[in-house]
Amino acid sequence: MSSFPDPMTPPDAQGMYDPRDEHDACGMGFVAHIKGQRSHGVISRALALLDNLAHRGAEGCDPCTGDGSGVLIQLPHYFMARAFGDRRVALGEPGTYGIGMVFLPQAESARTTAERLIERIATEEGLRTLGWRDVPVDETAPGETALRTLPFVRQIALAAADGPTLLHGRALERRLYIVRRRVEQAARAASLSGVYMPSCSTRTLIYKGMLKPEQLPRFYPDLVDPDLASALALVHSRFSTNTFPAWPLAHPYRMICHNGEINTLRGNLVWTRVREECAASGLFGDDLARLFPVVADGQSDSACFDNVLEFMVAGGVPLVQAVMMMIPEAWDNDKRMDPDRRAFYEYQSAAMEPWDGPAAIAFTDGVRIGATLDRNGLRPARYAVTHDDLVILSSEAGALPLRADDVRTKGRLAPGRMLLVDTAKGRIVDDEELKAEVVGRRPYAEWVATGRTTLADLPAPVTTPAPLDLAAEYRTFGYTAEERRVVLAPMGASGEEPIGSMGNDTPLAVLADRPPLLFRYFKQLFAQVTNPAIDPIREELVMSLAVTLGRRRNVLDDGGGPLPQIRLARPLLDDDELARIVALGDTGPHRVVRLPMHWSAAGGGPALAAALDELCTRAADAVRAGATLLVLSDRGSDDALAPIPSLLATGAVHHHLLRERIRSEASLLVETGEAREVAHVALLVGYGASAVNPYLALATVSVGADDPAAARAHYLKAVAKGLLKILSKMGISTVQSYCGAQIFESVGLARDVIARYFTGTAARLGGVGLDVIAAETLARRDAVTDGEYAYRALGEHHAWNPRTIAALQRAARDGDATTYDEFADAANADSAAHTLRGLLEFVPTTPVPLDEVESAAAIVRRFSTGAMSFGSLGKEAHETLAAAMNRIGGRSNTGEGGEDRARFGTERMSAIKQVASGRFGVTTEYLVNARELQIKIAQGAKPGEGGQLPGHKVDETIAATRFATPGVSLISPPPHHDIYSIEDLKQLIFDLKNVNPAAAISVKLVAEAGVGTVAAGVAKAHADRIVIAGESGGTGASPLSSIKYAGVPWEMGLAEAHQTLVLNGLRTRVRLETDGQLKTGRDVVIAALLGAEEFGFSTAPLIAVGCVMMRKCHLNTCPVGIATQDPVLRAKFTGTPEQIINYFFLVAEDARRIMAALGVRTFDELIGRTDLVHQRTDSSHPKANTLDLAPLLHRPAVDGPRYCVVGQEHGLHDATVLDHVLLERARPALEHGEAVRCSFPVGTANRALGAMLSGEIARRHGHDGLPDDTIRVELAGSVGQSFGAFAARGLTLTLRGEANDYVGKGLSGGRLIVKPPRGVRFIPEDTILIGNTALYGATAGEAYIHGVAGERFAVRNSGASAVVEGVGDHGCEYMTGGTVVVLGRTGRNFAAGMSGGIAVVYDDDNTFADRCNQALVSLERLDDGDDRTRITALVQMHADLTGSGRARQLLRRWTTALPRFVKVIPREYKQVLLRRSGQTEAARG
Amino acid sequence: MGDVTGFLKLARADPAKRPVAERLADWREFTRPMAETALEEQGARCMDCGVPFCQGDTGCPVQNVIPDWNDLVFRGRWREALDALHATNNFPEFTGRLCPAPCETACVLGIIDRPVSIRAIEQAIVDRGFAEGWIMPRPPARETGARIAVVGSGPAGLAAAQQLRRMGHAVTVFERDDRVGGLLRYGIPDFKMEKSVLDRRVDQMAAEGVVFRTGVAVGTDIAGRALRESFDAVILATGAPVARELAVPGRTLDGIYPAMTFLAAQNRVTADGAPTPISAHGKDVVIIGGGDTGSDCLGTSHRQGARSVAQFELLPEPPGARAPHTPWPLWPMQLRTSHAHEEGGRREWSVATTGFTGTDGRVTHLHGVRLAWNGRESAPVAGSEFTMPCDLVLLAMGFTGAESDACVALDVPLTPRSVASASPDGVTPVPGVFAAGDVRRGASLIVWAIREGRDAASSVSRYLASRG
16 A cells, blocks of 8 residues: 555646545444533543444444544533643633644644744734644554544644733634634645644533544543533544545534535535625624635635535534525425425525535534435434433434433424424424524515526517527537427427437547537536435426526625515527517616627637637626626627637536625626537536526527427426436536536647636546637537437537447357457447447557467456346346356346346356346345346446336237336336445445345446546446446437536546556455446456456447347337337347357457457456556547546556455344344245244344345245244344335334334335334324335335334335335335335325336325325325225234224224325326226226 | 238339330330339338348448438438438449349348348439439539549549539549549440439539530550659559450450450440441341349340340359358348349350350351259260350450559559558548549449449548647
8 A cells, every 4th residue: 555645635636536436435423412501421422422333434444444434523521621620730620722733744843833823813813822732642542544634633732912801702713613614725835745633612521533433542542531511422433435535524613513415515615715805894894805715725625615604604604504595495386385484595695606415414513513415315313302301313323322211202393394403492493493593583585585686587689689590500600400390399399308229439629520519528427326316307396497697695694685686587598588588678677798708810829819718807897897697699600700619618607706805796698509408508607607598599499399489398397307407416406506617528628718608517538629629619510410429421520320230230140250250340430439448459469379278258247238128128138148148157137126036047147147226126136146146336428327117018928027017107216215325335235235245246336527436436346347338338218408518428437437446456356347338358468457357348249139229218119129029020020149248258369369369368467557548649530649548558657466356244144133033933934835934132233134034035935035024033223224124925023113214125025014112102104213214115015114214115016015103305206116004294205207007095184185295196085995995904903013093093983094194106006007907997897 | 110911911022124115126124113102102111220231241231221211212212311311322223233132141030031122212212312303413512722633533432522512622623534423324234224314423523513524544644653643643543344255266266255345335335326347137146154244234135136045154053042051141142033034045064165256257157065063064965065156245354453544653562452552431542642443442343343432432531630
C-alpha cells in the first residue's frame, strides 16, 4: 500500500480516479433526554446504539479499520472543567468559553505551527487561548490503515480576550465558528496538512475518527468516563463507497449526521457560491467575506450540507427554518398543504434550491436535537419515547433494546417530516407545530402574492416573430431529415419521447464521422447504488419542474418583503410565452435584455472565441446595468452569421457571471433553434439556463400537423416528461436543484474548453477545442445525411453494419477461422477509428509459442451472455443462448423476467439469475437454481430508468414465469426498492447469499464518471463480481435520449473501477466483468488489460443466431424470430447453440493468438497489464489525436496481484446467522416432512432470518415447498432487516417484538406473523411495527402484521396475502397480484403503478380516496362474492394469529364494518378478470 | 416508419408483364406499370430495418436511401420520395428498369419471405415524377468557370456530367457514336427500356447546360493532349466493350456475331426504321452465354421472328434457390429466369462449343460437347459430343475490358485486367484525368456506372478545389 501525503484526505486524482466522486451512507441515531437532564447514561446508550448499527457501516481492505464513526454530545462542562483543571486551566462558566476539538499532525514541528496558527487566529478574533489538553487516545484500538493516518488529538479552550461579559453565548459561538472557518482556510492556504477541527463550540463537542463503532469508546477513553455527561448524543456509523476513509470524513459534523446522499450537490455548490454574492447579516458585520467560500472544495456532501446549515444558523436563520429551506417537503404539487406553508416554501425557493437526495438528517445546536427525512423518505428513521423521557431515534428500530413496558410511544419519520426534541423547553415538538411556528414568522403568503408573476399575468404580445424559412433554418442548425422524422415527429404527434432498441453502436461524438452537435460531447450522469433513481410517473407528487426567474434573495435575511419573481411551471417557453417576457422590456421590476448568440462564420475558431468573449462582456455589462433576465438568442442566424452552439454560449455566460460574482442578479433564458432533443434542453438547464425556447423544433412539429398548436404543446409535453426522467434518474426531484448542477460528464472536449466554459465538468480524456467546434457547427449545414438511429450507407458509422453482421453470421455458421478473420478484421478496422479501445495498440513484445497459451476451452468459461429477459427474447432464442453457454461452461443470464421452472436443472437453465427492480419471477426456487445471482443496478441503454411491459405482451407463458396475470401490464420501478444506499445493497447481497450460499453475487453497474468509487463500495458490500457495462449495450426499448446521452464506454468505466479497486486494496476480493459491444478477441484482450477478468456479450451472440439489428425489439416484429413473442415470427428462428459456440471459440482462439504475440501464457497474467498497450498515433480519425488516453492506462503504484485472488468473506458463518440453528432443528421437516417447532430470542443483528432455511426448502422441495406450518419458529425481540426474506412455503415465522425494513422480501409461500411484545403500553394498531418496503416482490405466502408498516408496504407484490393495521406512503406500489388488507390509515400515493391484485382498505373517516393514486385503479365497494369471503377469512385469520384488537372489533360488527371497506382494483386487471370469468362461464355453458 | 407489421400482412407483388404474344409483336417495354395504391402497399412491406442491407456493401451500389423512399411512397408522399431518390441516383428510370437489383437480394425481408419490390417502387417514383412534370432542368445557380470534358455518354459519363454541371462547371460530353447514351442507347433493347426514357433525361441535361458532341472519338477526332489543354479536367467513361472471344474452329464463318453487334443493329432499326443486316427472322439461332446479354439476344431474336432459339451456358445449371455458398445478403448464385426465357427458346447448361462448320462461308452447324463439373473443374463427358444445325450464332460470353484508344490518348495506363488504372473514386495517375464506370471497373452494372460517375465528379470537384 502506498501512503498518502495528507492523512486528512483521500488520494489525489490520478488516472480515472477522482476523489470528488466519493459517496457515503450509513447508520445513525441519537439519544436525548427530553427535559435536558445531562447524564453519562445518555452517552453510553448512544454508544450502545452505535455499536448495534455496526453492520450498516463498512470496513475497507483492512477489516480492522472502519469507514468512520463518531458521537456529538453537549459540551460537558463538569468533565471539561476537571480535565482542564488538571492542567491548571480554569475554564469559567458554561457559555463563556468554547472547546475546540482539533486533529493535528503527529510531527511535532508541524503540530506546533498549527497550534500557533489557531491561537493567532483566535487572538485576531478577539479570543484568548485558555489552554490546550492532549486528548487521551488508545492507539491499540484503531485498525492498521487508520493508524497510518492517525492524527494527534488535542482540545483547545478559548474565551473572550476582554472578558466573558462582552462575548458569550451565541455571540461567542458565532466567533468560534469564524475562528474555525478561518483556521480551515489558513491551513489550506499554508498547505498545512493534517489540521482539522471536528468541533469548536460553546455548546457541542465531537469525538470521531476512522474507527469502527466498537473502537470509538476504546480509542477515546474520555467517552467512558462517568463524568462525561450530556442530555443528548448523536451517533453515526459510516459506509463510504470508497476505501479512502479519512479521519475528518467521519460523522457527526458540527451540526448534523446524515444518512443518505445529496444528489444535487454539484448544483447546490454552484448556487452556494452565488448566494455569497448577496448574503448579508448584521450579525457577522464585516466578517462575512472572510467566511467565503462557505463551502471549501473537496468535501463530502454531508460536510457541505453541514457547512451551509452552520453558515445560515450562525447568520441568524433559525435552525428549523434553515433545515426546512434546505430540505423542503414536496410542496409544489401538494394542493392540500396549508397555504401559508406553501407560501413559505415558495418564498424561500428564491433563496435556496432543495438539497435533494435520499436523506435522513439528524441535526442539533446542542440544545435542540431533531431529525428530518427528505421528500422521498427513502432512508429509515424509527424512534421510541420512553417513560423516563428519553427519545431514541435510529436508522433501525430496536438498535437500543428497551423493555416493552418502558416505551411510551414509537414512531417513524415519514417523508418530508421533522421531529424535534427541545431540551430547553423540555418537550418534543412535532412536525405540524414546528413548521407552523416557522411559517408564521412572516407574512409569506402576502409577499408571494405581491411579488409573483406568472405567464398568464403577462399581456399577450403585440407582434409575432416573422415566420421562419425552414429550409434555411435547417441548414443553419444542421437539422437532418432523420431527426425530424425519428425524433421530432413522434414528440409532436403523441407527446411521448421516441423509443429505440438495441442500444448505441455509433461512435462517441469525438470519434464520429459526421459533425455532431456540441450537445453530443456530453453524457448524463445517473444514480447507481449510492442513491436511488425516482419514478417520475408513479411518484410524480414529489417532482417539480417549476422555475423562478429574477434576482436571488439574501439567504440570511427573509425580512425583505415581496420579491419580484416570474414563476414558470416548467423550464420551457413557447414562442408566445417568450414574447410576453421579452415585452417586459428593460424598465420595471423585471428588466429583460436580449443578447444575440452569433459569430462570424468566416473567422472560424478564433472568431468564435472572440464572439464568446464579447457575449460574456455584454452579459456582465447588462447585469451591472440592472438586467434581471438575459435572453440569449440565436434567431436571425444565417450562413455568414452562424449561431454559437447554444450550450457553449450558455455555459460561457453562466460561468462568466459566476466568476464576476454577479450571477445572483439575473436569470438566463435561451432562445435557440439548435436545441431539439430532450437531452439538449436538459444540458442547457444543467449549465445554467432557467428556461429554453426551442423555436425551430416548435416550428418543425407544426409543419403538416392537423393542429399545429396541439403539436407544439405535445412537443413541449414530451420534453417536459423527458426532463423529469433525466432528473429522476439522478434521483433529483426538482428542476430548481438541477439547474446549473452540471450533472454531466464530457467525453471528447479539450480541457481548456471545459475549464473556461463548463468549469468543473469531468472531462477525463481531453478532446477537441473551439476550432473543431466551430468547424463542426458549420459542417453540419451540409450534413443532410442521417444514419444516427438506423444505419445509412452515407450516414454515421455504425459498428454493426451490413459487412460486420454478414461476416459474423457466416463465421458462426461455418465455424471457420478464415471467415471469422474476415469479420474480425472488419470489426477491428471499424473500431480503430471509432472506439477508445481501437485507439490503443499493442506494444511489441517477445512472443511465446501459441501452444503454451491457456486453451480456448478455458478462456470461453470467462464469457457470459447478456441479461436479456425471456419476454424481450422469444423462448427459442433464450433457450438457445442458455444451452450454448452451459455446454462451454460459460454463463447465460435470465435477464429480468424469471425462468420457466421446466428449465431448472436442464441444459436450458440460465446460470445467472438476474434480480432486477421488478423482481419478476424471483422466487426462492429461482434463486437456488443459479450459479450466479446478479443484481442489476443499471443497464447500459437506459441507466436509472424503469420499464414497462405492456399488457398485450404478457401472454400466458410470460405471465406464468413472471408470476403475473396474462394481459396485465408489468412495471419495473426505476430503483430497487430495497437499495436506496450502499448499506442496503450490502443487505441484499447478504439476503441472496443466505438463500443460495453457493452462488456468486454480482452487481451490474454502468460506466460513468464516478463508477470506480461506486464499485469500491460494492466490493465492500461483499459482491463477488462487479459488472461494468458500457453505455452502448441494451436490447429492448429505451428512450432515444437515454440511448444516446447516458453513460460512457466500458473502457472508461472499467479502467476507473479497476484502478480505484487496486488503489484501495479491494481488487483482489472481486472479479470484474465488462460488456458493451465486445466483438473480437482483440476486444477481449484489451478489456483484460484494462482490468477485466470476465466478458459479457449480448449483441454478437444474437447476431450469430440470426439477429440482423432490425432495432424493432420494442415492436414485437422481429422478423428473424429472436426478439418477439409472436409464434408466427418465432417459427422463423433458425439459430442453434452451435453457432454461438463456434463464435465464442473463434473469439477465444483469436484472443489466444494475441496473448501469444504479447508473450502472455495465462489469462490472469493479462489482467490490468496496461503496459502492454499504448495509444496509437496513426488513427485515421482526424479527431482521435486530440484525445489523451493516458488516464485509461494509468497503473496505481500499488504492489500485489491486480485480479481476484482472495474473494469475499460474507459473514455467513457468523453467530448472528440464526438459520444455521434453524436448519439443524428443521432437519426432520426437510428430510421427512415432520412438523417441527422452536423458539429463539432475536436482536437487530439477526438479519435475513429464515432466508437460508428457505433456500434449503426450495432446493429440496421446489417452489411448492412443504405443507403450511410444517416448520414453526417463534421469535421474540427487535429483529434485524429482511426478516423472513424469501420465506418458503411450509415455514411460519412468528415474531413478538418489532421488525425493521424489508420484512418478507421476496416471500415465496411462507407465513409471517409480527406482533408487538406482551405488556406494551401503547396502542399497537396505531404504532409502527415493521419498517419500509415489506413484501417487496413477494410471489406467494401470507403476512399478518399487528401494527403499522412503513412506506411502500407490499411494493411489487405479485401473489402474497397480507393484513396490516396501517401503512405509510406508496402502499401497494407496482403491485401486480395478491391481496392486501389494511385495517387502518394509509399514507399518500397508495396504489401508484398498481396493475394487478386487490387491496382492501378500512376507510373509517372517508378520506382514503385523497391518499390513493387513482391513475390505474378504481375504488369500489366490496361485493358480496368471492372477495368478501376471502377478506373475511383473512381478517379472521389475522385476529386469530395476532390477537389484533381492531380486527376483533371489526369482526364483532362485521356487517356494519364491511361497507366501510374500500376495494382498490386496477382497471386493467379487472377487465382481464371479467374476460376470464366470461370465458369460464362460456366454457361451462 | 411505415406500417410495422406490413410485411406480415402483405405479399410481394411485381409489375404485371404483358402477355407473351402481345409483347413479342412489338418492341415496347414488356411490363405494365403498377397501380399507385398497389405500390403504396408494397412500400408498406419495407420493415425500416435498423441495418438496411439494401443499402449495404452487398446492396445498392448508389446507396439509394431505400427505406426512406419506401416509407414516403407508403404514405403517398411521392414528390418527397422522388427527392430522396434523386439525392443518390441521377437516373432511377434506368436502374428501375434495368438493374438486377442487388438491393432486393440483400433485403432483410428476403431472409424469411420474398423481398420488398424495391425496383418497381423506384421506377414508379421516377416515372411519376416525369409524368407529373416534377422533374425539371436544374441548371446551376452560378457558373464556376471550370471546363470539364466527359468522354463517353454511357451511364457513368452521363452521371458525372450531370453532377458536375449542377456544381456550375461547363461540361462537354464527347460521344463517338451518332447518338448519346452508349450502352443504354445501343446495347439495351427497347423492350427493356424504351429510348424515350433515355431521351427525356438527355434533354433535361441539355437544358441544364451540358453540351453533347456526338460523332467525336477521342484519340481519333480529337487528340488527348488537345482535350487536356482545353479542359480543366477530363473524365474517361468509355466503358468496357471488348467482348470475350470464342476461339474455336469456324468462328470466322458468316452468321456468327458478337451479341452487341446484333443488339445495336436492332436498336438502330427501332430508332430509325432502317432494315437490319443481321435479322434472326426465320432462323435457327444459338446464343452462346447464359447471362443478361444472352437474355437480351433471346428476346430480340424472338421479336425478329426466329424459327428456334437455343441458349448454351458453359457452367452447370444453378440451383433453383440461393446456393449455400452465397448466403444472404450476398448476391445469390441461383437460377434466374428472365422475361425473355418466358417467351420461348431452350436453355442448356454445361455445354461447351467446340467449333462451327458451314457452307459458302456461312455457318450451318454448331459442334459441342457436354461438360461434367466437379467444383470449379470441368471435363468433357465422353460420348456426349453433338452437332446441331443453326444459321445465326450470337456470342454473349461477357466482356474482357476497355478499348485502349481513349486511354492511350489520355496517357492513362491500362491495368493487367485491361481497364483504366484509377483509384475507386476515379483518380488516375494523370493529373486532371479521371476514369469512371466500366472503363475503370470492367463490365458491370449500370448502377455501378452511375455510382462511379458520381464519385468521379466528386473527385473532380476536390481536384478543382485543390488547384484553387
